[in-house]
Amino acid sequence: MRSAIITALDIGSSYVRSIIAKDLGSGRLEIMGIGECESEGIERGIVKDIQALSARVAKALAEAENSAKTPAQNIHCNITGEHIRTYVGDGRISIPTETPHEPGEITLEHVEQVINDAKNSVKIQKGFERFRILHGLPHNFVIDNQNDIHNPVNMNGFHLIAKVYAILSELTPLRNLSKCIELAGYDIDPENFVLNHIAVSEAVLSEDEKRLGALVLDIGGGTCDLSIYSRSSLEKVIVVPMAGKNITEDLAIGLKTTLSNAEYIKVEYGNALASSVDQSVEIDVEGISGRAPSRRTQYLVSHVIQHRVEEMLALCYDKAKDFYTPELVTAGIVLCGGTANLVNVDRVLSEAFNLHVKVATPDLSRLNGMISRLEDPAYATVIGLLYLASGKELESGSKGFSLNTLKSNKIVDKFKKILKDFT
Ligand SMILES: Nc1ncnc2c1ncn2[C@@H]1O[C@H](COP(=O)(O)OP(=O)(O)OP(=O)(O)O)[C@@H](O)[C@H]1O
Ligand SMILES: [Mg+2]
Numbered sequence: 001m002r003s004a005i006i007t008a009l010d011i012g013s014s015y016v017r018s019i020i021a022k023d024l025g026s027g028r029l030e031i032m033g034i035g036e037c038e039s040e041g042i043e044r045g046i047v048k049d050i051q052a053l054s055a056r057v058a059k060a061l062a063e064a065e066n067s068a069k070t071p072a073q074n075i076h077c078n079i080t081g082e083h084i085r086t087y088v089g090d091g092r093i094s095i096p097t098e099t100p101h102e103p104g105e106i107t108l109e110h111v112e113q114v115i116n117d118a119k120n121s122v123k124i125q126k127g128f129e130r131f132r133i134l135h136g137l138p139h140n141f142v143i144d145n146q147n148d149i150h151n152p153v154n155m156n157g158f159h160l161i162a163k164v165y166a167i168l169s170e171l172t173p174l175r176n177l178s179k180c181i182e183l184a185g186y187d188i189d190p191e192n193f194v195l196n197h198i199a200v201s202e203a204v205l206s207e208d209e210k211r212l213g214a215l216v217l218d219i220g221g222g223t224c225d226l227s228i229y230s231r232s233s234l235e236k237v238i239v240v241p242m243a244g245k246n247i248t249e250d251l252a253i254g255l256k257t258t259l260s261n262a263e264y265i266k267v268e269y270g271n272a273l274a275s276s277v278d279q280s281v282e283i284d285v286e287g288i289s290g291r292a293p294s295r296r297t298q299y300l301v302s303h304v305i306q307h308r309v310e311e312m313l314a315l316c317y318d319k320a321k322d323f324y325t326p327e328l329v330t331a332g333i334v335l336c337g338g339t340a341n342l343v344n345v346d347r348v349l350s351e352a353f354n355l356h357v358k359v360a361t362p363d364l365s366r367l368n369g370m371i372s373r374l375e376d377p378a379y380a381t382v383i384g385l386l387y388l389a390s391g392k393e394l395e396s397g398s399k400g401f402s403l404n405t406l407k408s409n410k411i412v413d414k415f416k417k418i419l420k421d422f423t
Contacts, residue, residue, distance in 0.1 A: 008385035013222025031369035033068025045081025054183035080196035083170035091118030118164035199384035203362035219339035273344035332356030340377035
């Protein structure tokens, strides 16, 4: 049944953010309430202290509820971490025929069946016993001997094969995240967990960028979440367990100061390109637990930051380089997440990948209400969750046909259109 209220919940290593919105239909949403607080008890996507984290989740949701004046319902939450796996599975079904030598007509139900068959083939792979499939994205279809069919509906054939890109999460981290939301006093349907990469891409990537190919990089506090899109399909997801918090920790060590002062200095004076700062500028640095304060140059601060940023981006490049060629990602890199606000991080990133970089704020064009504070790359996940949830409602409202609501996938887009034509 179509639900009018949607709650997006972004549980990050640095912040927990939530938005309660009213689904106005036709893809539009009205923001009713926003809640945000610093996170605690989760590191690099893994729950480390469930009591502490559930208290933060409760706080962010209560704040959103207070301004929305309605309870949080229909919660959709992101998930990321090194426990995410991907696997390409094949599904195969026979199409019923009226006479033995006449190919039968392929329907939407057959497509759903073949995708499920592919997902089942992934589930039974050795090593995936304790995993759950979060998303199954059909990449292409084969009808008998004809390869690379984009949309098999209404075509005829004897056999239908689907190649499905499955994204899996280990069960334990998923269960603990779900339990954390329950401990905070809320329910979440296990189907409503969305890979963080897919949520951010929904908010920052245009159709042209998806078609021409792009890398999406969300640099948050705990992880760098990297996605590779090519020819309108999500081709690869990568998680690098290093991000803004590591920069802050390096600064705290390098400047001999507290984590909170290091964070303040990073946000206020940080620059990822030391050569671009004025070497004469000095910054006051607090001492630890009553020790004497000191003065350090902004150049030194930026030098420490640049070192870690380069290390982090080299790790990202190393993990990504075998999965794309520059021609396949013509649009370059779309950068988001809180660390995208670090001055000159885009220039260092462009150097590391030798690609054009765009710092992206989420697309707010589908939203009504208090949206100005959402114009920040850090809000990409929570906005993407809202859009995906609203798309899912539309989809389930139309025919109960679920491909995990991935609008990012060209094939699914086509099916949605076909569904709309049907209903
Ligand atoms: N102006 C800024 N300069 C440098 N860093 C910044 C700035 N603004 C925010 N950050 C950093 O962004 C990080 C938080 O980003 P974000 O809110 O996307 O994280 P998160 O979603 O909680 O974490 P994750 O997605 O990794 O779990 C923090 O490390 C913070 O220091
Ligand atoms: Mg995040």
